[in-house]
Amino acid sequence: MRKQIAAANWKMNLTLQQAEQLTHELLASKRNLGANQLVVFGVPFPYLLPIKNTLQGNGNMYVAAQNCSDKKSGAYTGETSAEMLKSIGLKYVIIGHSERREYFNEDNATLAVKVDLALANDLQPIFCCGEPLSVREAETQNSYVEKQLNESLFHLSADQARYFVVAYEPIWAIGTGRTASSDQAQEMHAHIRSVFASKYGEDVANTISILYGGSVKAANAKEIFGQPDVDGGLVGGASLVADEFASIINSLK
Numbered sequence: 001m002r003k004q005i006a007a008a009n010w011k012m013n014l015t016l017q018q019a020e021q022l023t024h025e026l027l028a029s030k031r032n033l034g035a036n037q038l039v040v041f042g043v044p045f046p047y048l049l050p051i052k053n054t055l056q057g058n059g060n061m062y063v064a065a066q067n068c069s070d071k072k073s074g075a076y077t078g079e080t081s082a083e084m085l086k087s088i089g090l091k092y093v094i095i096g097h098s099e100r101r102e103y104f105n106e107d108n109a110t111l112a113v114k115v116d117l118a119l120a121n122d123l124q125p126i127f128c129c130g131e132p133l134s135v136r137e138a139e140t141q142n143s144y145v146e147k148q149l150n151e152s153l154f155h156l157s158a159d160q161a162r163y164f165v166v167a168y169e170p171i172w173a174i175g176t177g178r179t180a181s182s183d184q185a186q187e188m189h190a191h192i193r194s195v196f197a198s199k200y201g202e203d204v205a206n207t208i209s210i211l212y213g214g215s216v217k218a219a220n221a222k223e224i225f226g227q228p229d230v231d232g233g234l235v236g237g238a239s240l241v242a243d244e245f246a247s248i249i250n251s252l253k
C-alpha cells in the first residue's frame with residue numbers, strides 16, 4: 001500500500017518555545033500510526049534538531065526542511081545545503097513550494113537541481129506543484145502541472161521516481177480558506193498519477209504518494225483523503241493548531 005502522509009508546513013511561524021509546546025500537545029493527542037502512515041513536520045531550519053529530538057521514539061514521525069539550496073557548498077551566505085540536512089539525520093525536504101516559486105523566483109529548472117541534490121544526499125523531496133487561479137479559470141491546469149513535473153522531475157530514473165512524494169497545491173487554495181473540492185483534487189491527482197504512468201509505467205505510478213495541499217483542515221481532511229488518488233495532505237495553517245492537526249492525522253487512510 002502507498003504511504004499515507006500528513007505533512008505539516010509551519011512556514012515562518014512560531015518561536016521555538018511555541019513549536020515545542022505544539023509538538024508536545026500533538027504527541028499527547030494523536031492516535032498510533034499504522035505501518036503505512038507517516039507524519040512529517042516541515043519546520044524552520046533552527047528547529048530541525050530540537051523538534052527531531054522531541055519526536056524521537058515516536059514511530060513514523062519525521063521532521064523536514066522547508067527548502068534546500070540549489071548549490072552544493074561554498075560561498076553562498078545564508079544558504080543551507082542538502083548535504084547539511086543529511087548530516088543532521090534528515091530524511092525529508094520540501095521542494096518547490098509555491099511561496100518559494102513566487103517570492104524567491106524558483107523556476108522549474110532550479111527545482112530540478114534541488115531535487116537532484118536532495119536525492120544525491122538520500123533526502124526524499126516532497127515536491128510541490130500546482131496552478132494559479134488564472135490557469136484554473138482558463139481550465140489549463142492539467143498541462144500546467146504536467147509541465148512543472150516534466151521540467152523538474154522527469155529527468156529522474158524509474159528507481160528515483162519510485163516512492164516519490166508529490167504535493168499538489170492549487171495556489172488559489174493556499175491560505176485562502178477556499179479548498180479544492182474533493183472531486184477537483186481527485187481529478188488532478190489521477191492526472192498526476194497518469195503522467196507518471198506514461199513516463200515510468202503503472203508500477204512506479206502506483207507507488208508514488210500524492211498529497212493534497214490548500215486549506216486542509218479537520219473538517220475537510222477525511223473527505224479529501226478519502227479520494228482514491230489522494231495519499232494525505234500538506235497542511236499549513238491548520239498544522240499550527242494541535243487539535244486540528246491531530247484530527248487531520250487521524251483522517252489518513
Ligand code: PGA
Pocket residue numbers: 009169173174175176177213214215216234235236237238
Ligand atoms: P494552507 O497552506 O493549509 O494554510 O492553505 C498549505 C501550504 O501552503 O502548504
